[in-house]
Amino acid sequence: MSAHYQVIEQMLRHKPVLKADAKLSNDLGLAHWHNNHDLIELECPSHHTLSLYVADGLECYRRTPGGWRNGGAPGRFCLMPKGLESAWDVRGPLEFVHLYFTDQHLLNLAEQIWDKAPSTLQLNEHYFAEDASITALYQQFLLTLDWQESSHQLALSSASNLLLIHLLRTYTQCQWQLPRVTGGLSPSQLRRVQEYIEACLDQPLLLRDLAEQACLSEYHFSRMFSQSLGISPHQYVLQRRLLNAERLLQQTDKSLTDIAQQCGFSSSSHFSNRFRQFRGFPPSHLRQAQIKHRPQDN
Numbered sequence: 001m002s003a004h005y006q007v008i009e010q011m012l013r014h015k016p017v018l019k020a021d022a023k024l025s026n027d028l029g030l031a032h033w034h035n036n037h038d039l040i041e042l043e044c045p046s047h048h049t050l051s052l053y054v055a056d057g058l059e060c061y062r063r064t065p066g067g068w069r070n071g072g073a074p075g076r077f078c079l080m081p082k083g084l085e086s087a088w089d090v091r092g093p094l095e096f097v098h099l100y101f102t103d104q105h106l107l108n109l110a111e112q113i114w115d116k117a118p119s120t121l122q123l124n125e126h127y128f129a130e131d132a133s134i135t136a137l138y139q140q141f142l143l144t145l146d147w148q149e150s151s152h153q154l155a156l157s158s159a160s161n162l163l164l165i166h167l168l169r170t171y172t173q174c175q176w177q178l179p180r181v182t183g184g185l186s187p188s189q190l191r192r193v194q195e196y197i198e199a200c201l202d203q204p205l206l207l208r209d210l211a212e213q214a215c216l217s218e219y220h221f222s223r224m225f226s227q228s229l230g231i232s233p234h235q236y237v238l239q240r241r242l243l244n245a246e247r248l249l250q251q252t253d254k255s256l257t258d259i260a261q262q263c264g265f266s267s268s269s270h271f272s273n274r275f276r277q278f279r280g281f282p283p284s285h286l287r288q289a290q291i292k293h294r295p296q297d298n
């Protein structure tokens with residue numbers, strides 16, 4: 001992902017340690033960083049960056065026309081529009097997460113939601129600021145999910161979309177009211193989406209993949225799907241993965257690793273953890289019980 005986002009390229013020339021990264025689309029990416037005692041110059045990237053301080057950061061300073069300004073702390077964010085030059089003096093430990101996104105991604109998102117898009121977007125700079133919605137979305141979704149786990153891609157893309165919609169409405173000139181979504185998916189739309197999910201349980205799924213099956217924007221699809229089934233798309237997909245895995249455990253002799261892969265989990269350990277949360281016991285217990293009650297050959 002580093003070839004596409006200049007901020008990553010520039011930071012890797014300094015001391016920050018890249019703990020994790022993920023590419024959610026051509027115009028959307030994540031990076032998890034740790035830094036300590038460093039002076040960083042960022043030069044006019046062609047993309048926007050939303051940064052959330054995860055831990056420490058109390059000794060992080062931003063260069064301003066009036067001198068170096070301090071204000072970092074866990075839960076605070078910095079919004080750095082494209083083309084912005086900035087300098088940062090990190091005088092102590094700092095852990096933070098970046099969301100990278102382009103103008104084109106924001107414009108496309110606006111057009112999908114409101115059926116109109118501004119000719120240009122003016123994203124307002126903020127640093128060492130506080131926003132409960134941004135902090136909650138990062139902490140509840142982006143920081144709790146394994147970015148490399150294929151079964152988490154749908155939740156990651158959904159949470160990133162919510163973040164960007166919040167930015168559009170709060171930190172640009174396009175402070176439009178969100179359209180009111182009433183009613184759920186039609187029976188034919190819901191059937192197409194469910195059939196697609198069942199056929200692709202072994203693959204990473206993104207929100208745009210499901211929305212395309214219903215010929216809807218991601219924003220409208222998420223809300224209409226939830227109204228139809230009472231749960232979010234990523235909750236439904238996880239439920240279907242686990243129920244399919246349960247069926248395979250009961251009806252086949254496939255290994256836990258094979259079942260995990262067939263149901264869209266990147267590893268048997270992640271599958272086991274999710275299954276335990278779902279049923280209250282590990283999948284190995286279900287397999288052992290199945291073997292115990294299987295009729296014995298004479």
